Amino acid sequence: MTGTEPVIEIANLVIAAGRDGVTLVDDVSLHVDAGECLGIVGESGSGKSLTLRSVLGLLPPTLIRTRGTMRFRGREDEEPRPVDPRDLRGHGVSMIFQEPMSSLNPTMRIGDLVAAGPRAQGVSRRAAADQALSLLREVGVPDPEQRVRAWPHQLSGGLRQRVMIAMALSVEPRLLLCDEPTTALDATVQDQILTLVERLRAERGLALIFVSHDLSVIARVAGRTAVMYAGRIIEQGPTRALIENPRHPYTRGLIESMPQLHGPPVRLKAISGSPPTAGRLPSGCRFAPRCPFVVDACREVDPPLLSIGPHRASACLRQAELNDGGQS
Amino acid sequence: MSALIELDDIEVHFKVRARRSAAPVTLRAVDGVSLAVERSQCLGVVGESGCGKSTLAGVLIGLTEPTAGRVRYDGRDVDTRRSKDVRRSIQMVFQDPVASLNPRRRVRSVLAELIDYHGLVPEAGMTSALNSLMEMVNLPPRVLEARPRELSGGQRQRVAIARALAVQPEVLVADEAVSALDVSAQATVVNLLADLRAELGLTIVFISHDLGIVRTLCDRVAVMYAGRVVEEGAAETIFTAARHPYTRALLRAAPDLYRPDAGRDAPALGGDPAGPST
Numbered sequence: 384m385t386g387t388e389p390v391i392e393i394a395n396l397v398i399a400a401g402r403d404g405v406t407l408v409d410d411v412s413l414h415v416d417a418g419e420c421l422g423i424v425g426e427s428g429s430g431k432s433l434t435l436r437s438v439l440g441l442l443p444p445t446l447i448r449t450r451g452t453m454r455f456r457g458r459e460d461e462e463p464r465p466v467d468p469r470d471l472r473g474h475g476v477s478m479i480f481q482e483p484m485s486s487l488n489p490t491m492r493i494g495d496l497v498a499a500g501p502r503a504q505g506v507s508r509r510a511a512a513d514q515a516l517s518l519l520r521e522v523g524v525p526d527p528e529q530r531v532r533a534w535p536h537q538l539s540g541g542l543r544q545r546v547m548i549a550m551a552l553s554v555e556p557r558l559l560l561c562d563e564p565t566t567a568l569d570a571t572v573q574d575q576i577l578t579l580v581e582r583l584r585a586e587r588g589l590a591l592i593f594v595s596h597d598l599s600v601i602a603r604v605a606g607r608t609a610v611m612y613a614g615r616i617i618e619q620g621p622t623r624a625l626i627e628n629p630r631h632p633y634t635r636g637l638i639e640s641m642p643q644l645h646g647p648p649v650r651l652k653a654i655s656g657s658p659p660t661a662g663r664l665p666s667g668c669r670f671a672p673r674c675p676f677v678v679d680a681c682r683e684v685d686p687p688l689l690s691i692g693p694h695r696a697s698a699c700l701r702q703a704e705l706n707d708g709g710q711s
Numbered sequence: 712m713s714a715l716i717e718l719d720d721i722e723v724h725f726k727v728r729a730r731r732s733a734a735p736v737t738l739r740a741v742d743g744v745s746l747a748v749e750r751s752q753c754l755g756v757v758g759e760s761g762c763g764k765s766t767l768a769g770v771l772i773g774l775t776e777p778t779a780g781r782v783r784y785d786g787r788d789v790d791t792r793r794s795k796d797v798r799r800s801i802q803m804v805f806q807d808p809v810a811s812l813n814p815r816r817r818v819r820s821v822l823a824e825l826i827d828y829h830g831l832v833p834e835a836g837m838t839s840a841l842n843s844l845m846e847m848v849n850l851p852p853r854v855l856e857a858r859p860r861e862l863s864g865g866q867r868q869r870v871a872i873a874r875a876l877a878v879q880p881e882v883l884v885a886d887e888a889v890s891a892l893d894v895s896a897q898a899t900v901v902n903l904l905a906d907l908r909a910e911l912g913l914t915i916v917f918i919s920h921d922l923g924i925v926r927t928l929c930d931r932v933a934v935m936y937a938g939r940v941v942e943e944g945a946a947e948t949i950f951t952a953a954r955h956p957y958t959r960a961l962l963r964a965a966p967d968l969y970r971p972d973a974g975r976d977a978p979a980l981g982g983d984p985a986g987p988s989t
Contacts, residue, residue, distance in 0.1 A: 426893035426895065427864075539983040569759035569920065569983075570759065570920060570961060571960060571979075571980040572759075572984070573964065574966075574980070575979060575980075577966070596894065597894075597966070598894075599967055602968050602969075602971040603971040626969070627969075636895065637894060640894050641923065641968060643968065643969070644922060644923050644967050645967065645969065648926055648927055648946075649927075650902060650905070651927060653895055653896075653898035654895040657863045657866075657895075657896070
């Protein structure tokens with residue numbers, strides 16, 4: 384899989400609470416190549432899940448996409464074409480969610496849940512059941528021959544998440560959207576699911592968008608990461624480079640506030656204050672009121688996300704001074 | 712010096728039925744746990760869902776009656792029928808402040824009632840006592856007039872800590888107290904707990920699934936699996952030279968920001984965490 388051409392491109396996405404309502408996601412653009420995993424990291428309310436959900440048009444009824452275009456490539460040899468979110472459901476794009484219990488229909492057996500996608504596409508009952516069986520095997524459900532008869536409530540959280548992944552794969556997607564799929568799981572089970580997602584990306588050449596509040600989970604699965612804050616992407620780049628040399632004070636703050644498992648134990652550095660409420664954004668840069676690097680200019684202009692090198696972008700006026708560990 | 716809290720071979724068993732008609736089976740949620748916590752120490756209790764760590768917290772604060780074993784506090788045996796003073800001395804901070812704070816009451820009234828009940832401060836000193844509580848948890852005094860829903864997650868959890876501190880406890884039992892918070896708010900609350908321990912000499916039992924936070928905060932760590940403590944020791948020893956395969960598997964599974972591939976060559980743990988044995 385070469386993965387040089389994006390599977391999906393989203394440009395200038397704006398999500399608001401109604402036509403003239405509060406803006407929740409502001410001018411977000413992103414793309415993902417085949418066989419690539421893009422991580423989106425941010426805290427609650429940053430707009431990361433809304434961005435992801437808007438790809439399939441799964442926004443809550445009170446929210447609308449007021450701006451933005453989306454282009455999708457259904458096949459390797461196809462030109463990217465503009466698409467509507469509804470066209471992508473079950474046709475090229477699948478999604479897995481945080482809560483594997485509330486996302487699985489409790490009145491359907493596991494085998495029928497996984498077979499439902501192919502059935503809806505006109506596959507025969509027998510062939511769909513065979514597909515379900517082999518998908519359950521592929522995602523590592525033990526004893527799939529027995530488990531196809533089980534109900535969701537009879538499975539552990541980790542197995543339910545595997546079933547959800549099998550359902551997502553059943554329609555042969557090119558892009559898999561992951562909305563905090565391991566947040567509700569125990570550490571050792573999270574590890575198993577992340578390994579599975581990694582394997583599927585590599586083996587199937589899937590494009591992935593993986594949303595998480597946990598940068599260390601993102602570091603494990605995503606080659607490229609976008610950091611969101613108050614509805615905007617504020618920094619973007621290859622994950623390793625972004626963690627080792629963050630070029631936005633918020634990214635840096637996120638990293639320093641995380642406890643580490645190696646090196647001498649150090650006191651955590653908390654980011655002062657809390658994120659702004661949507662609709663009551665500060666003037667200038669959204670992070671300015673909490674930023675240790677703030678200067679007067681930051682309160683006057685809202686800095687756009689600008690390219691700062693190969694594959695890297697930052698929305699900080701002082702990003703150059705942050706390069707390789709500038710001090711506040 | 713003898714330990715402030717001693718748990719001696721604690722067992723908590725529950726009778727459960729799979730169906731209403733089925734014969735009850737015994738679920739061993741906690742199955743023979745002995746632990747000691749010194750005064751001003753911070754003990755981390757780590758483990759996955761169903762390992763019995765929250766049941767153990769219930770035993771510590773006297774909410775859950777152990778089936779067998781003894782709990783000693785400050786040299787005396789205590790059970791679920793505790794004196795007002797012992798109840799005051801061991802306080803709990805829960806995971807979800809939305810569920811543990813009364814949504815209809817302002818912070819001031821919640822805190823004042825507790826202080827009043829335990830007769831800790833004379834009427835005239837109440838305002839200054841409440842203000843100094845707010846200062847202790849780094850919240851502005853105006854938070855006293857707020858109801859829980861008007862506060863952010865991090866602020867609410869600091870109010871929950873203020874609620875526990877209001878009665879001047881010796882021991883704080885924190886059960887996943889920062890798990891529901893965003894990282895930046897989490898760091899604030901973790902630092903607050905570290906400061907309170909240093910300033911007030913608080914003894915803390917910190918129950919968590921997050922190894923990084925336990926490492927930052929605790930000086931001793933107990934690792935639980937299926938109702939038992941499988942390894943216990945000084946925090947640095949646990950994190951650098953774990954002896955039990957389960958501890959090693961937990962450390963291996965924890966995602967690490969700077970070493971995303973660390974331990975990837977070591978075998979991963981298959982299957983699901985064992986629940987309590989029956």
